[in-house]
Amino acid sequence: MSAEWAIYTKNLSKSFGQKEVLNNCSLSVERGTIYGFLGVNGAGKTTMFKILTGLLSPTMGEVQVLGKDVVRQKADILKYIGSLIEMPVFYEHLSAKENLELHLAYMGEEHADIETTLLNVGLKKTGDQPVSEFSLGMRQRLAIARAMIHQPKLLILDEPINGLDPVGIREMRDLFKNLVEEHKITILFSSHILSEVENIAEKIGVISNGTIVREVMLNELKKDSSFNLEDYFVSTVEEGTNNV
Structure with missing residues (x-):
């Protein structure tokens, strides 16, 4: 595997x-x-996200994250990954800061900047507001904070802007871009808000019925003045479905 890949x-x-959930998937x-x-x-x-973060083992195939084999070297990888997968779970009676403090203790991290992350x-x-009083958007913000608090090299985020209002979405967009541009972090994320994907992603992959049917650079697609990501996504999924 080339050293240029964060995920391969x-x-x-x-x-x-x-039941086969993933079939012959190649992702880079x-x-x-x-x-x-x-x-x-x-x-x-x-x-796919659970396999990349070591929560599930693949049935077959090659999986490398940050140049290491996820199955054989999981312990060496996890401290460099931050993730948000499915509905985040917190200690409801504790504050955002206290939740992050417990997470850092679990991770064995001592030098993270909680105040700046929040x-x-x-x-x-x-x-001191307990998480039990947080809105959906606030909980999502805390989940993102928890994913990035230990300054990982890779963020894997499943629907990270779910529950955020337009202002929150813009703030997260700016944050993600800054993490990549200023800190050289790699971000793999999913979202049903295609306009936001188009705003921040450099490359997209489309998975249909468990198979990655397309990987392409967005700037290549945008050379066509009539390009619309929603139309492209729907037609690609339909094509993948028809080929099953």
Whole structure:
């Protein structure tokens, strides 16, 4: 595998009993870039994310993250990954700061800047307010803070802007771009808000029925003045479905 890839999978498959969820998936995410991973509900996005973060083992195929084999070297990789997958769970009676303190203790990290991280995600003024009183958008902001608090090299985010209002979406967009441009972090994320994918992603991958049917640089697609990501996504998914 080339050292330029933060994530690289080849012929990756995952089955649960007789049900095949991922089939022959090849994914390549270049270091220091933002990659948008697109698919309808149930297409296999979350399963892919769980394999990349070591929560699931592949049935077959090659999976490398940050140049290491996820199955054999998981312990060496996890401290360099931040993730948000499915509905985040917190200690409801504790504040945002206290939740991050516990997370850092679990990670064995001692030098993270909690105050700056909370500021970056818009939670600086929550003080002692317990998470049980947080709105959906505030909980999502805290989940993003938890994913990035230990300054990982790679962020894997499943629907990170879910529940955010337009102002929050713009703030997260600016934050993600800054993390890549200033700190050279790589971001792999999924979102059903295609306009936001188009705003920040450099490359997209489309998964349909468990197979990655297309990987392409967005700037190549945008050379066509009539390009529309929603139309492209729908036609690509339909094409993938018809080829099953």
